[in-house]
Amino acid sequence: xxxxxxxxxxxxxxxxxxxxxxxxxxxxxxxxxxxxxxxxxxxxxxxxxxxxxxxxxxxxxxxxxxxxxxxxxxxxxxxxxxxxxxxxxxxxxxxxxxxxxxxxxxxxxxxxxxxxxxxxxxxxxxxxxxxxxxxxxxxxxxxxxxxxxxxxxxxxx
Numbered sequence: 001x002x003x004x005x006x007x008x009x010x011x012x013x014x015x016x017x018x019x020x021x022x023x024x025x026x027x028x029x030x031x032x033x034x035x036x037x038x039x040x041x042x043x044x045x046x047x048x049x050x051x052x053x054x055x056x057x058x059x060x061x062x063x064x065x066x067x068x069x070x071x072x073x074x075x076x077x078x079x080x081x082x083x084x085x086x087x088x089x090x091x092x093x094x095x096x097x098x099x100x101x102x103x104x105x106x107x108x109x110x111x112x113x114x115x116x117x118x119x120x121x122x123x124x125x126x127x128x129x130x131x132x133x134x135x136x137x138x139x140x141x142x143x144x145x146x147x148x149x150x151x152x153x154x155x156x157x
Contacts, residue, residue, distance in 0.1 A: 055081070059095075066104040076104070079142055087146040089153060094118075094146060107136050118145025 059077050060070070067073040084094045101119035102108035114121050115135035124144055125133045133140050 052081075055091075063104065066099070076138060079138055083139075083142040083146045087150045089146055089149045094142075094149070097145065097149065106138055106141065116141035116145075118142065118149070120144045120148065124148070 056074060056077055060073050063073050063077075064070075067076060080094055080098075081091060084091045098104055098117045101110075101114070102117050104117065106117050108117070108119065109115050110119055112121070117138065118141055120135050120141055122135060125131050125135070133144075135141050135144065
């Protein structure tokens with residue numbers, strides 16, 4: 001763990017790598033190793049710590065224009081990874097759906113009434129007998145959205 005966090009700290013302290021922009025404010029750079037240490041000790045779907053840290057560092061650097069808060073961004077990425085890993089849609093596909101459907105706005109509501117990051121239609125709550133579920137809650141929206149996406153991917157082969 002110390003080795004992996006050391007790599008992340010080194011990468012962050014370098015400020016840039018070829019092909020990767022690390023233009024995060026200093027407080028984001030300081031918070032990242034602490035967050036990764038916590039995130040990677042929890043049940044988060046990551047099987048390999050090194051791959052998890054590389055993926056999180058890479059992806060969190062791509063999203064600042066859409067999710068400015070570093071802590072929120074890393075929590076979202078961890079939740080996306082966890083849910084996609086359990087259900088099966090590719091991580092990149094889930095992130096692409098979120099980008100296209102809501103531009104990473106968890107409170108987005110479409111003209112048709114779809115809600116949250118993955119724009120889940122509220123009728124699904126009643127279909128599943130869970131009318132109390134909040135589709136603007138990130139974990140709930142990802143759970144619904146990833147399962148719905150997996151269903152349609154399987155159906156359409």
